[in-house]
Amino acid sequence: MTGQPKRGGPAKLIVACWLALTVLAGIFAPQLAPKLSGGGWRVPAADATLAAEALSTGFTGRGEASVLLLVRDRQYAVGSPEFGQRVASAVAVVRAEPELRSLREFGWTTLTGPASAKFTGRDGHTVATILDLDVDEGTAKRVVPTAQESLSRLAASGVEATLVGQAAAYGAVNTMSSEGLVRAEVAIFPILAVMLLLIYRSVVAALVSLLVGGSAVLFATGTLAVLADTVDLSVFVSNVATMLSLGVGVDYAMIMIKRFAEEIGEHADRRIALRNTLRTAGHVVAVSGATITAAIATLLVVDVGVVRSMAVGGMLAVAFATLTSVVLLPALLFLLGPRIDALRVPLPAALSRGPGLWYRLAHGIRARPIAVLTAGCALLAVLAVPGLHLQVFNADAEMLPADSRTRTGYLLAQEQFGPGTVEPITVVIESEAPIADPGEVAWINDLAARLRALENVDSVSAPADIPHAGLHPDDLAQIVGHYVSADRRTVLVDVYAETSSASESTQRLVHEIRSTADAAERPGFAILVGGDAADGITSTAEISRSTSTVLVLMLALILVLLVAAFRSIFVPIKAVLLNLFSVGATIGILVLVFQEGWGAELLGITAIGPIQNFVPLLLFTILFSLSTDYEVFLITRIREYAADPATAADSIAHGLARTGPLISAAAAIMVLVFGAFVLTPLVAVQQLGFGMAVAVAIDATVVRMFLVPAGLELMGRWNWWLPFRSRPTS
Incomplete structure (x- = not known):
């Protein structure tokens, strides 16, 4: 067989190591969720943090992890012997948890006469008792949901018993985050498999792409599970890691597989095909991965634990997606060779579109670049206007779904004792x-x-x-x-x-x-x-204070990396400016949906109000870096054609024709992966997933397909100008 390699030893060794590491990561990955913290909102040395530390010891009914036990008895009223017995039963249920047996009580169950009046609700059927759980915050958020589940069994006897407070809320967030992640994955993978089959028209290629994305998820979450033993990681980190490692991993795999299939069709020798793939698509993936990882790393300057832990999760996710694509995937491609295109799936004619559509689009843009650029920027600017009214804060228990027992208890406490009782x-x-x-x-x-x-x-x-x-x-x-x-x-x-x-x-x-x-x-x-409100103000202020530093560092890093990758000054500057328009439009749409409620009912979104304080900065950082993914892919291909005298004059059209279908397919996958997280019950994750899906859709259509070609056409040969050259190259 022509091009059949004599030996595949190194490739087989890499694949064997890959499989072994995947199995190892698969052992650790399920251990991540119980180790995650609901905290991370406090700013070190801030007054609110010092106040919380002062409350941790030396007081009755206060501690590092205290919750409010609310008991409502629909049958008996306060003062009756039966009521007291049923409240005692509720406390006993909480004590039944092995790690909570040493809890200390303060409130209705420990006070008598007029002293207990403050802990008696307005309806005469509800009482409250503060439980100092005598455990650390991490243990509390892990154990409280189990105690809450046990308390729910009392409902059959007419007793509503609920735990509310920070430990209860964060414990519920942790549980729902894990459940929401499973729900999103269940929704994603079947649709993703169908989309990949339509894109590749090959069962083998689709399976390899899923294998790359799936292993990237396992590597990221498995590593985070190990880190969580020594580092406090936010409950949101698993959602961020899964979103990015799966979305970026599948996208990078598509870029590599498509280019390898193209090269193997031109060169029978798979060694040459793989070498060319690594030189072109591999270079694109490496540059893109380095850019995204570096951009996310700038979030580490924010002195808020929840932001830093999500930065660590995002960096690991993209790093593993990149390594899997440029180290492990090439070994698979080498072993498979032409069989990467095996087990073909017939594609309906309506879904089969060649590059002609994109070639014609490029020529249409080339005829009116100023009009296209003006119209596109105007559209994005209009969409960005609502973002001027952005409101951010750290959500309270209302971030939980309406049917959450913790939120129900929170609302009951407000009803019976006043809005500020719990916090x-x-x-x-x-x-x-x-x-x-x-x-x-x-x-x-x-x-x-x-x-x-x-x-x-x-x-x-x-x-x-x-x-x-x-x-x-x-x-x-x-x-x-x-x-x-x-x-x-x-x-x-x-x-x-x-x-x-x-x-x-x-x-x-x-x-x-x-x-x-x-x-x-x-x-x-x-x-x-x-208190919670002071913590929210402090963390929001720290995030706002750090935003300018993060943005300056991120833009500088992206510019340096893109200048090095493109060997150009104006192309990276143009990319940054267009990305600003794209991200601005995304924030505007996010405000319209989650803050103003436009279309929220259609999307199943019930929490309308301020945007979670970390979401805009996280979105800005991740989306700005993700946008460079398609920029690098498109510009690199255009540059290839620009370097060939036979295609230099029409390099933009050729580049768009070659990359347009792939960028659209990759964007569709990203939109699916990110958009699926709107199905999770947590509003912060909904906002993040929705924002990332919208941004990718805008970037892959308006920006990459229209504004970038129009800008390149206007700049002409100055696209490739770099200082210290005698003149711009054509």
């Missing part, structure tokens, strides 16, 4: 010495009174509000211990807002509380403001 704004007053002086106590009481007078405050709980008369000594000790630390150096004041923690009104209230605290400064004392 109070905590004012932490720290003293250098134990607080005993009457003047110091009066100063603390005065501060509490000032806080109570602020707008949007529902109530304030402070040591001064404890009614000493008529309280049992044990109740009094518990309540004092809830607000004053054991060493008497820290005093807490809880401020309950009239609105939820994610609302603009509560955010304004946090700023007013901080201003009030600053105005009340006293020597020897420090005042910190904490």
Whole structure:
């Protein structure tokens, strides 16, 4: 057989190692989900973080992982013996979890008489008890969903028992993230397989492409599972890693396989075919992978754990997709040779379109480049306008689906005890010495009174509000211990807002509380403001502060890499400018759908409001780098034709004709993979998946098929100009 290699030893060894590593990764990958953290929102050394640390020890009913147990009994009312027994049964269910047996209670179950009134709901059938779980936050978010599931079994007897709070919310997010990931994968793979069959018209090529994408997912998630033992990784990292490794892996495999099939048709010797494939498509994949990985790495400058962990996940995903495509896939291609096109699938004539359509499109653009460029940029600018009204914040329990037990409990707490009950704004007053002086106590009481007078405050709980008369000594000790630390150096004041923690009104209230605290400064004392709303404000501010640094670093890296890849100045600058239009349009559409609600019902999206604070920056970084994928692919092919005297004059049309069908197919796969994550129940993942799908669709159609050719046509021979050359090359 012509071109049959004498030996395939190295290729077989690479494939054998690949399979062994895939099996190993497959062992570790399923261990990732239980290790992920729902936290990562706090900024180190920020006041809100220091306030949370101050609450972790020394107080009654407060700790690193505390939740609120809500019990509503539809049959019996508060005060009846049966009601008390059923509440005790609910607590016993939580204690039945082996890791929660040492939990400490504070609230309706531990207080008596008038002291328990604060923990009794408005309907007389609902009570609340704070459970200090006495475990770390990571253990809590892993165990609480199991306890919540056990509590749900009490519903058959007429008792609604729910756990709410950060540990419960993040535990629910973790569980739903894992379930949503499975749901997205189940939806993706059958459709993806059909799409690949239509694109390749070969069962073998489709299977190889799926194998590359699937192994990239396993490598990324398996490595993250190992890292999660020593590094705190956000629950969102598995979604980001799966999206990118599968989408990018399948796309890169398509670029390589299509080029190899083209080369093997021209050269019977598979060695030559593979060498040419690596020199062209392999170079494109390597440059694109390096660019995307470097761009995502810029997110590491953001000092917010959830963003950094997603950056690590994204970098690993793209790195493994690239390595799999340029190291492992070539070995498979070498062994398969012409058989990469085996097991052909008949394609309906309506779906079979040659490069003629793209060639004619290029010539149409070539005749009117200014009109095409103006119209395309104007369209993207109009789509970007809603992005000017972008609102971001860290979502509260309302980020969970409406049927989530945790969200149901959150809404019940708001209904029975007030909107800010679950997430109070905590004012932490720290003293250098134990607080005993009457003047110091009066100063603390005065501060509490000032806080109570602020707008949007529902109530304030402070040591001064404890009614000493008529309280049992044990109740009094518990309540004092809830607000004053054991060493008497820290005093807490809880401020309950009239609105939820994610609302603009509560955010304004946090700023007013901080201003009030600053105005009340006293020597020897420090005042910190904490709570979920304060955490959200701090993390959002850190992300906003870091955005300009990230963008400058990312654009500089992309420009340097593209200049090196294209050996041109103007082509990379044009790419960056057009990508800005593309990403701007994506943010605008994201705001219209998720913030304003346009078409949300059609897409099954129920959470309408501010965009999750990390989503715009993450989208901007990932999408900007992903856009260079198609840019590198298209420009590299155009440059090949520009270097050949026979095709130089019509290089843009030839390049678009060759790459247009493949870019469209690759984009369709990306849109499918990213868009499937809209099926997940978490709004942040929905926003991320939807935004990435929209951006790829815009980039592969408006930008890559129209604006890039029009821009190249206008610049002419200056496309390939580089300083220190005597003149632009043609």
